[in-house]
Amino acid sequence: MSPAAAVQPDEVLPDPAQEARARELSKELRCMVCQNQSIDDSDAPLARDLRLLVRERIAQGESNQQVLDYLVARYGEFVLLRPTWHGANVILWLAPFAVLLFGGLGLVVAYRRRGAQAGASEAPAAAPLSAEEEARLRAALAEAPDDAARDVTKV
Numbered sequence: 001m002s003p004a005a006a007v008q009p010d011e012v013l014p015d016p017a018q019e020a021r022a023r024e025l026s027k028e029l030r031c032m033v034c035q036n037q038s039i040d041d042s043d044a045p046l047a048r049d050l051r052l053l054v055r056e057r058i059a060q061g062e063s064n065q066q067v068l069d070y071l072v073a074r075y076g077e078f079v080l081l082r083p084t085w086h087g088a089n090v091i092l093w094l095a096p097f098a099v100l101l102f103g104g105l106g107l108v109v110a111y112r113r114r115g116a117q118a119g120a121s122e123a124p125a126a127a128p129l130s131a132e133e134e135a136r137l138r139a140a141l142a143e144a145p146d147d148a149a150r151d152v153t154k155v
Helices: 014-025 043-057 062-074 088-121 131-143 146-155
Strands: none
Touching: 014 043, 043 062, 131 146
């Protein structure tokens, strides 16, 4: 395993097994400055402080889970690159899917209502003109000025 560029030689633990644990934990912890980098990859001073804190607690004999629990208690779950699946995090993970689901349902309901309203508002088909109505229409068109007659016949 090659050391990351961010880890300084004075940070490395003398025990290779403890150093491997520290690296493993450092890759799971978020740099609070860079936010999308692990503290193992970050050059930020806060990331260095967190790396030193992890190594200090490992050297004291704490387990990986104890170190993570300490950091979460101190900095909140935001310090974890992979948040846990409980409490408010469940809502954050599921909210985008819920929005998509409710949006899709809203579109389906709107589409169905629109189709039902379009079917109800359609005018009944016009019946053909009787011979008497047709004769009255022709007479009205013949009496109308030329411009009006042309406009009506175009329709």
